Amino acid sequence: xxxxxxxxxxxxxxxxxxxxxxxxxxxKTAIILEGLPDGRSELDVLTGKPLLTIVxxxxxxxxxxxxxxxxxxxxxxxxxxxxRLYISxxxxxxxxxxxxxLAQTPYDTLLTLTDDMRCAA
Numbered sequence: 630x631x632x633x634x635x636x637x638x639x640x641x642x643x644x645x646x647x648x649x650x651x652x653x654x655x656x657k658t659a660i661i662l663e664g665l666p667d668g669r670s671e672l673d674v675l676t677g678k679p680l681l682t683i684v685x686x687x688x689x690x691x692x693x694x695x696x697x698x699x700x701x702x703x704x705x706x707x708x709x710x711x712x713r714l715y716i717s718x719x720x721x722x723x724x725x726x727x728x729x730x731l732a733q734t735p736y737d738t739l740l741t742l743t744d745d746m747r748c749a750a
Contacts, residue, residue, distance in 0.1 A: 637721035639748030659711040664688035
């Protein structure tokens with residue numbers, strides 16, 4: 630099971646900094662980032678690390694867009710069986726619907742959802 634946290638609130642930079650502070654260097658980790666960074670990304674320094682996968686998806690409500698882009702990237706990531714997954718969400722308006730999506734088949738047997746990680750505004 631992949632331990633999964635939704636990261637919400639604040640700017641893209643604040644969400645990325647929060648994730649960076651929780652990364653374990655010896656743990657296979659994947660990060661899905663919604664949208665583009667606010668300038669240079671804090672995670673750029675980690676590009677190319679063997680235990681880390683970082684994917685950026687286009688901004689837009691993951692719930693309202695039918696989850697297709699999210700589903701494709703999530704399925705690819707889960708094939709590599711990361712121990713930890715962070716999903717950075719730009720707009721948390723429909724965060725409960727996203728949590729419900731991640732709690733349904735097949736993800737219910739692949740993911741363990743944690744409490745959301747929230748950034749200050």
